[in-house]
Amino acid sequence: AQSVTQLDSHVSVSEGTPVLLRCNYSSSYSPSLFWYVQHPNKGLQLLLKYTSAATLVKGINGFEAEFKKSETSFHLTKPSAHMSDAAEYFCVVSAFGNNNDMRFGAGTRLTVKP
Amino acid sequence: NAGVTQTPKFRILKIGQSMTLQCTQDMNHNYMYWYRQDPGMGLKLIYYSVGAGITDKGEVPNGYNVSRSTTEDFPLRLELAAPSQTSVYFCASSSHAPGAEQFFGPGTRLTVL
Numbered sequence: 001a002q003s004v005t006q007l008d009s010h011v012s013v014s015e016g017t018p019v020l021l022r023c024n025y026s027s028s029y030s031p032s033l034f035w036y037v038q039h040p041n042k043g044l045q046l047l048l049k050y051t052s053a054a055t056l057v058k059g060i061n062g063f064e065a066e067f068k069k070s071e072t073s074f075h076l077t078k079p080s081a082h083m084s085d086a087a088e089y090f091c092v093v094s095a096f097g098n099n100n101d102m103r104f105g106a107g108t109r110l111t112v113k114p
Numbered sequence: 115n116a117g118v119t120q121t122p123k124f125r126i127l128k129i130g131q132s133m134t135l136q137c138t139q140d141m142n143h144n145y146m147y148w149y150r151q152d153p154g155m156g157l158k159l160i161y162y163s164v165g166a167g168i169t170d171k172g173e174v175p176n177g178y179n180v181s182r183s184t185t186e187d188f189p190l191r192l193e194l195a196a197p198s199q200t201s202v203y204f205c206a207s208s209s210h211a212p213g214a215e216q217f218f219g220p221g222t223r224l225t226v227l
Contacts, residue, residue, distance in 0.1 A: 004156075009154070032212070032213040034215070036218075041220075041221075042220060042221075043118070043204060043218035043219050043220045043221055044157075044204070044206075044216075044218040045218070046215045046216075049213065051212070051213030052213075090156055092156075094213075100145070100147075100159075100162050100164070100170070100172075101159075102159070102216065103156075104156030104157040104158075105156050106154065106155055106156050107154075107155075107156055
């Protein structure tokens with residue numbers, strides 16, 4: 001079985017400063033890992049995914065995440081926050097090859113201050 | 115290319131009423147999914163389908179039914195609505211490739227009073 005824990009329910013940063021959203025996972029199998037973003041009253045959009053290739057994954061809008069098997073982590077980072085990054089972010093895990101059992105974290109709300 | 119579309123966007127139901135949430139995708143994806151999102155929680159899988167005529171239960175299927183008569187459509191039926199079904203419902207689709215991205219619709223906000 002798979003599960004994911006997002007360590008912060010709310011993160012607040014100033015515009016232009018780095019962003020770190022933390023995610024730890026548990027999986028009995030080789031995992032696929034995803035970060036999705038949800039802007040207010042919108043559906044979810046994929047930021048990036050890890051599926052057993054390079055451990056450092058680059059996504060859209062300058063975000064990246066590093067898969068660390070020894071730490072069972074998949075933290076999301078961005079060097080410089082923009083006001084438009086304010087949204088809810090979800091870390092998601094599934095067993096590789098099993099598209100039907102994606103487990104979502106509870107989400108991290110990112111606030112960006114001017 | 116519209117992606118995944120859902121109707122309606124908002125709905126208020128009385129306890130005991132029934133309704134169908136519509137979902138259509140135009141990406142020729144085999145896999146389709148229904149999730150619910152409650153405040154402060156991640157998404158929970160209600161039902162999924164791996165192709166026309168094939169559906170299966172997810173994590174929270176009680177109180178819901180689905181059908182998949184075509185590749186494009188995957189409606190979700192609520193019978194005898196209850197306040198516990200107040201939620202935001204998302205439909206998604208993906209290809210069958212391992213690790214495939216799921217594409218989400220804009221959601222339906224349902225309130226049961």
